[in-house]
Amino acid sequence: xxxxxxxxxxxxxxxxxxxxxxxxxxxxxxxxxxxxxxxxxxxxxxxxxxxxxxxxxxxxxxxxxxxxxxxxxxxxxxxxxxxxxxxxxxxxxxxxxxxxxxxxxxxxxxxxxxxxxxxxxxxxxxxxxxxxxxxxxxxxxxxxxxxxxxxxxxxxxxxxxxxxxxxxxxxxxxxxxxxxxxxxxxxxxxxxxxxxxxxxxxxxxxxxxxxxxxxxxxxxxxxxxxxxxxxxxxxxxxxxxxxxxxxxxxxxxxxxxxxxxxxxxxxxxxxxxxxxxxxxxxxxxxxxxxxxxxxxxxxxxxxxxxxxxxxxxxxxxxxxxxxxxxxxxxxxxxxxxxxxx
Amino acid sequence: xxxxxxxxxxxxxxxxxxxxxxxxxxxxxxxxxxxxxxxxxxxxxxxxxxxxxxxxxxxxxxxxxxxxxxxxxxxxxxxxxxxxxxxxxxxxxxxxxxxxxxxxxxxxxxxxxxxxxxxxxxxxxxxxxxxxxxxxxxxxxxxxxxxxxxxxxxxxxxxxxxxxxxxxxxxxxxxxxxxxxxxxxxxxxxxxxxxxxxxxxxxxxxxxxxxxxxxxxxxxxxxxxxxxxxxxxxxxxxxxxxxxxxxxxxxxxxxxxxxxxxxxxxxxxxxxxxxxxxxxxxxxxxxxxxxxxxxxxxxxxxxxxxxxxxxxxxxxxxxxxxxxxxxxxxxxx
Numbered sequence: 001x002x003x004x005x006x007x008x009x010x011x012x013x014x015x016x017x018x019x020x021x022x023x024x025x026x027x028x029x030x031x032x033x034x035x036x037x038x039x040x041x042x043x044x045x046x047x048x049x050x051x052x053x054x055x056x057x058x059x060x061x062x063x064x065x066x067x068x069x070x071x072x073x074x075x076x077x078x079x080x081x082x083x084x085x086x087x088x089x090x091x092x093x094x095x096x097x098x099x100x101x102x103x104x105x106x107x108x109x110x111x112x113x114x115x116x117x118x119x120x121x122x123x124x125x126x127x128x129x130x131x132x133x134x135x136x137x138x139x140x141x142x143x144x145x146x147x148x149x150x151x152x153x154x155x156x157x158x159x160x161x162x163x164x165x166x167x168x169x170x171x172x173x174x175x176x177x178x179x180x181x182x183x184x185x186x187x188x189x190x191x192x193x194x195x196x197x198x199x200x201x202x203x204x205x206x207x208x209x210x211x212x213x214x215x216x217x218x219x220x221x222x223x224x225x226x227x228x229x230x231x232x233x234x235x236x237x238x239x240x241x242x243x244x245x246x247x248x249x250x251x252x253x254x255x256x257x258x259x260x261x262x263x264x265x266x267x268x269x270x271x272x273x274x275x276x277x278x279x280x281x282x283x284x285x286x287x288x289x290x291x292x293x294x295x296x297x298x299x300x301x302x303x304x305x306x307x308x309x310x311x312x313x314x315x316x317x318x319x320x321x322x323x324x325x326x327x328x329x330x331x332x333x334x335x336x337x338x339x340x341x
Numbered sequence: 342x343x344x345x346x347x348x349x350x351x352x353x354x355x356x357x358x359x360x361x362x363x364x365x366x367x368x369x370x371x372x373x374x375x376x377x378x379x380x381x382x383x384x385x386x387x388x389x390x391x392x393x394x395x396x397x398x399x400x401x402x403x404x405x406x407x408x409x410x411x412x413x414x415x416x417x418x419x420x421x422x423x424x425x426x427x428x429x430x431x432x433x434x435x436x437x438x439x440x441x442x443x444x445x446x447x448x449x450x451x452x453x454x455x456x457x458x459x460x461x462x463x464x465x466x467x468x469x470x471x472x473x474x475x476x477x478x479x480x481x482x483x484x485x486x487x488x489x490x491x492x493x494x495x496x497x498x499x500x501x502x503x504x505x506x507x508x509x510x511x512x513x514x515x516x517x518x519x520x521x522x523x524x525x526x527x528x529x530x531x532x533x534x535x536x537x538x539x540x541x542x543x544x545x546x547x548x549x550x551x552x553x554x555x556x557x558x559x560x561x562x563x564x565x566x567x568x569x570x571x572x573x574x575x576x577x578x579x580x581x582x583x584x585x586x587x588x589x590x591x592x593x594x595x596x597x598x599x600x601x602x603x604x605x606x607x608x609x610x611x612x613x614x615x616x617x618x619x620x621x622x623x624x625x626x627x628x629x630x631x632x633x634x635x636x637x638x639x640x641x642x643x644x645x646x647x648x649x650x651x652x653x654x655x656x657x658x659x660x661x662x663x664x665x666x667x668x669x670x671x672x673x674x
Contacts, residue, residue, distance in 0.1 A: 059584055060488040087478075088587055184636035214636045218585050219578035220392065227385040228630035231376040246489050250578040274491040274580060281492070340486070 047078045048307055050300050051102040052112040053095065055136070055188075057085035060272045061292050062114075065135065067339045068296025069112065072304075079304055083296075089217075090183055092116050099124050110303035112148075112296075115139050118187060131306040135299040136290070137187060145306055146313050148299040150290050150321040152188050156195020156269070157202075159288030160241065162323040163267045164203035166285060167238040170263045175205040177239035180225045180247050182217035189217075192243040192269055205239065215247050222247035226254040236260035241267040245275035245287055252283040271324040276333035279326055287324045289332065293339050295319040356602050358653040359617050362646075366621060370628040377631060380507065387512040388577070390623035392417070393593050394515045394616070395570035398522060399451070399563025400594040401615050405526075406539040406559050407607025408466040412454065413567045414590025415477035418583065420447045420571030422481040424497065425490030425581035436496025443575075444568045450477065451564015455557035466560070474591070481583035491580045501576020511573050523612040535559060540608020597622055600650045621650065 052069045054062050066083045073081035084102070086095040095116045102108055103125065111128075114136040115121035122141040125132055131145055138147040160177075167175045177200045182189040197207040211232070213225035222242060229237060240255065242248035248268030255261035264285075268275050271289025278284035298317055305313055324332050370377045396413040403410040420443035427433050427442060450473065457469035503510045526532035537545040538552045545552055570590075575581055601618035603610030625646060629639045 058482045058487050211633050219580050220574050224389045231382045246582050253579040274489040
């Protein structure tokens with residue numbers, strides 16, 4: 001990581017110097033790239049270069065996926081894993097450009113892609129012959145040989161059902177649920193919403209879809225949404241679910257001051273360290289946790305197995321999901337700290 | 342300059358058109374949602390407006406000088422993340438120290454923005470502050486290792502979470518700030534110099550105003566305002582998240598100032614007008630939430646209201662100017 005930061009600083013410095021010198025470095029640059037090419041591993045000799053393109057690397061959850069993918073590389077010295085990600089989970093074009101660049105890089109032997117927009121990525125990878133695994137979000141394309149993840153919808157369903165059970169245990173007779181959503185139109189957002197809705201309704205709750213609030217996946221807007229919910233439903237709501245942890249934590253903190261929302265079940269998504277802390281403090285009630293680290297590790301493993309000629313790799317590799325509650329929050333937090341250590 | 346600008350407005354610089362737009366908006370929302378005029382909801386609107394109210398003060402000063410400050414939101418989030426870093430790395434859990442560090446850092450960033458413009462002569466603050474926005478976005482993620490930090494001490498949360506009889510303390514601070522800034526802009530030499538530098542740089546130079554110092558002051562002050570907004574949002578939500586630095590806080594602030602009568606051409610804009618702009622955006626967003634509008638509709642309506650509010654004001658000013666010209670022509674006959 002430190003090496004990358006130094007490289008980034010060196011890049012900025014060299015760019016500034018080259019700008020100041022008004023060009024004249026073309027020859028050296030070309031030589032540099034040639035030497036880089038010759039140092040890369042060649043496919044077929046058991047040494048592989050795997051390019052992992054995530055939705056972003058600028059979030060804690062994706063930090064775990066990245067750590068898992070890189071851990072596979074550390075465990076297998078013949079596999080070089082390069083992890084990249086867009087600057088944010090809404091930087092669709094940036095990720096497409098990244099995928100395009102990586103696909104055209106001949107030194108890559110296989111790819112792991114977590115698509116921000118699966119349909120757009122499907123077009124971009126059309127005709128690729130090197131193995132591609134989808135992670136976190138599936139890509140419905142023949143070029144993709146497997147999907148590693150839980151599926152946001154399935155994980156949301158798990159959380160929704162758990163929230164209804166928790167609401168019953170908390171004494172709610174009428175179990176109504178409102179979701180504080182992220183970015184409308186984002187595929188992850190829609191999948192989590194569909195999962196919550198299915199899980200809550202199948203478990204006997206009432207998901208108030210028309211009351212859905214949009215907070216652009218940010219905590220400060222989630223506070224605004226929670227205040228509006230309390231205005232509209234002064235007698236309380238059994239379940240407030242949000243499609244990430246920071247929105248859920250902010251909503252829980254806002255609702256804490258209102259006695260009619262003291263027993264409300266606040267459900268987040270991702271199970272990050274801060275969410276575990278919030279659960280342990282008694283603010284957030286629970287969080288759906290997909291196993292990011294396992295996703296990263298298993299997706300690289302699948303691509304390597306494919307390159308080694310395995311034919312029995314399943315279409316779907318379940319990386320598992322869990323609901324973090326007061327019972328297991330401390331354990332999860334310790335595990336997560338270990339991943340990033 | 343300030344006098345010229347306020348002639349077309351009410352005595353305190355509020356455009357009647359935008360004030361009417363705010364009233365109409367409130368009436369519509371009061372009809373559409375029975376909860377809108379609820380006391381608690383009005384207080385919620387004040388709380389929701391506070392962040393934008395702070396960053397808009399800095400933005401207004403920069404707009405008056407014919408500049409722009411695109412890093413206000415990122416600066417606020419960076420300051421929030423800096424507080425988070427102090428907690429996360431175990432450096433301190435003293436809320437007062439965290440707030441001081443945030444205020445110093447935010448002000449220093451504003452100073453850098455000002456110096457980039459005035460001492461390093463970057464062509465336009467659009468360039469330096471856009472660059473700074475990205476720098477701060479990256480820095481906010483770096484200092485927190487891209488993690489969300491929670492568990493801030495109560496002293497940190499005081500500013501963002503306390504109230505007096507339901508009235509948010511931070512908004513009381515906003516009201517005092519706006520009154521003080523109104524007096525500063527209209528009654529002090531430096532305040533009038535800000536208008537002069539933006540409205541007529543040549544006249545400012547000839548009258549001996551040190552434009553570089555005035556501009557540096559405006560951007561530094563904007564940094565301080567962003568830092569206060571950062572402290573506020575940390576206390577309000579109880580967490581910090583570097584990924585939020587890319588949120589369009591700067592465009593909300595620009596919209597509030599422009600609705601309130603500021604101009605990209607400089608030399609125009611008032612504190613009272615900006616407050617009305619902040620309230621229009623806050624009321625709109627509150628209404629969207631109460632009525633459960635989806636994002637697509639929110640963006641559409643917000644954009645239309647901004648365009649209509651400014652259009653109303655510009656049209657009214659043109660009509661008034663035309664009327665003045667006709668009156669002058671008639672009196673000349």
